[in-house]
Amino acid sequence: MSEGTRLAIALGDPxxxxxxxxxxxxxAMPERERERFMLFxxxxxxxxxxxxxxxxxxxxxxxxxxxxxxxxxxxxxxxIDAAAGASAVASATAAIQxxxxxxxxAVIACPHHETAIAHAGIAFSGYPSLVARVCGxxxxxxxxxxxxxxxxxxxVTLHESVQTALGRLSTDLIVRATQAGIVACLRLGMATxxxxxxxxxxxxxEGEIFGSEDARMMVxxxxxxRAAGHEVSEPTGADTLLANRQHDLYVAxxxxxxxxxxxxxxxxxxxxxxxxGNVVLSSVGHGSAMDIxxxxxxxxEALLRTISLLRxxxxx
Numbered sequence: 001m002s003e004g005t006r007l008a009i010a011l012g013d014p015x016x017x018x019x020x021x022x023x024x025x026x027x028a029m030p031e032r033e034r035e036r037f038m039l040f041x042x043x044x045x046x047x048x049x050x051x052x053x054x055x056x057x058x059x060x061x062x063x064x065x066x067x068x069x070x071x072x073x074x075x076x077x078x079x080i081d082a083a084a085g086a087s088a089v090a091s092a093t094a095a096i097q098x099x100x101x102x103x104x105x106a107v108i109a110c111p112h113h114e115t116a117i118a119h120a121g122i123a124f125s126g127y128p129s130l131v132a133r134v135c136g137x138x139x140x141x142x143x144x145x146x147x148x149x150x151x152x153x154x155x156v157t158l159h160e161s162v163q164t165a166l167g168r169l170s171t172d173l174i175v176r177a178t179q180a181g182i183v184a185c186l187r188l189g190m191a192t193x194x195x196x197x198x199x200x201x202x203x204x205x206e207g208e209i210f211g212s213e214d215a216r217m218m219v220x221x222x223x224x225x226r227a228a229g230h231e232v233s234e235p236t237g238a239d240t241l242l243a244n245r246q247h248d249l250y251v252a253x254x255x256x257x258x259x260x261x262x263x264x265x266x267x268x269x270x271x272x273x274x275x276x277g278n279v280v281l282s283s284v285g286h287g288s289a290m291d292i293x294x295x296x297x298x299x300x301e302a303l304l305r306t307i308s309l310l311r312x313x314x315x316x
Contacts (some may be wrong), residue, residue, distance in 0.1 A: 004036065005311060008095035008104040012109060012110030013088045013116055014068070016084075018041070023059065027055055041068055042066070069087075082120040089130070096135070106279070108310065109282070110313050119121070123159065125158060129141055135312075140176065140275050147271045149261070151265060154177055154253065155177065157254055170186070171216075181195075193231040203237045204235040289302050
């Protein structure tokens, strides 16, 4: 991708800070560049947010596609509302569909609120699974990669209990997640990324003292990846690998293994890429911040970093 990259931006939960940071990001850009962006979400919320921020007509050239309209009772900044949750999913779905049809080169999703989505009765386990569903791909073909604080971490499993994640973990799943992360690194300009593999158990099971899972699944995955020509570490405790910082990409087995270091090093400034899908999607690495929604104080830094990241990604 390049400065000419066409980006679809889904507003996320309309009662959160998504509309605010989207408008602030657009306001920070020269007017001539705004034509390459399209905002997906409820127009009434955008207009009210622009007025609240004092932008008025200061967003000339801004393009918008109406999706997920809310009634007045549901559109309240800071309110966790089922209709707002449904709006967030509808906006992201429409943006992904448009990118899949070739209208845009990538999608950026502003923060959603998982409780609001759950109240809407929508099964949602994160943007990777949504990308897979909309693009007609298997659910386990798209994975989350966090980028921030000098780290890149791809996740084998994501929003599920540790027990559920361990129950469906396999060598094949580990290999697919790692390969998706490698492809993303190549697109980010790394010719031969070095891969660090987090162990499943503490100390990567310490020679099976803490369990057989690493020997049964992680060790064969490493062998397959090395046979394919990749530079991959032995399964090692996440704490040890992160302390050494000698790798370009890390593979986390569970959600917290990857999220905690990124959030510590890049609070509210990370980008979350859905990798392995037919559509490139990135979400900002923070939540919908319902406590400050509507107050005009949300920081668009993570969204601007995400835009910059996607613009620097070479096209396939």
